[in-house]
């Protein structure tokens with residue numbers, strides 16, 4: 001149970017850390033829109049989920065973005081990136097997803113994430129204190145230190161759901177899983193690089209061929225921690241790839257259809273359900289508070 005003011009405190013912490021770009025998102029601020037579709041793949045998904053999006057093609061409006069609240073985040077330096085999807089299936093149901101390039105989350109609870117972000121606005125000493133209180137931040141830091149820091153365009157990234165969800169079948173049986181979107185090929189960097197080349201690179205990749213990801217679900221083993229996003233699932237896992245995300249076209253936010261969409265991961269059609277992961281459950285009200293601020297700035 002989190003206090004009602006938590007989402008406001010969380011958005012205030014992003015604003016203290018990054019400042020405000022009026023009318024823009026408070027996190028994942030820099031990005032652009034795309035449109036595309038989902039193409040169903042493995043019919044064995046019917047064992048786990050009766051979602052329409054896995055049976056018939058769906059339309060997608062999405063957004064690719066840099067993590068963090070810096071609207072000038074450079075494309076030519078390593079950093080986290082993300083993808084948001086708003087999926088309209090053939091029965092008219094809408095589902096939303098937002099994934100990023102983390103292998104697991106730095107903290108297990110909303111309270112720890114708030115403390116970490118408030119500390120980042122204050123400086124190194126404050127962050128060191130938060131790290132002492134939440135040792136999982138150290139585990140995460142050690143993992144990130146070993147990660148390949150090669151700059152990759154949005155279309156070459158693997159995106160992870162980080163939080164767990166459930167597939168739900170016709171009988172209501174639930175199967176816990178985590179998403180991982182794997183690019184079906186590597187496109188590489190094909191344009192001049194600078195602080196802003198991701199849009200042009202994706203435009204060029206689209207001209208050369210299909211830009212797509214296999215949307216693979218990693219099914220939980222019995223010992224996996226479902227409700228703790230700070231714990232990575234390791235070892236052998238059963239997977240199923242119910243569908244493929246295909247990008248058709250991209251547009252700047254000012255011209256695209258994604259800008260007013262809130263990629264709230266709790267908007268889910270039948271066949272999918274959220275886990276009890278507290279990090280997942282807090283995202284919905286936090287994104288809503290952020291959306292309230294940015295959309296009212298636009299309305300002024």
Ligand code: HEM
Nearest residue numbers: 025027028063082083084098099100161162263287290291
């Ligand atoms: C407590 C944890 C988290 C907080 C407080 C948080 C906060 C936010 C906020 C404020 C936004 C902007 C929302 C908007 O204005 O519409 C955002 C966007 C986003 N978040 Fe999170 N987030 C959290 C966890 C996560 C996790 C675990 C993931 C991925 C696995 C994720 C992926 C994304 C992505 C991809 C976007 C951009 C979506 C778009 O293009 O609008 N976030 N987040």
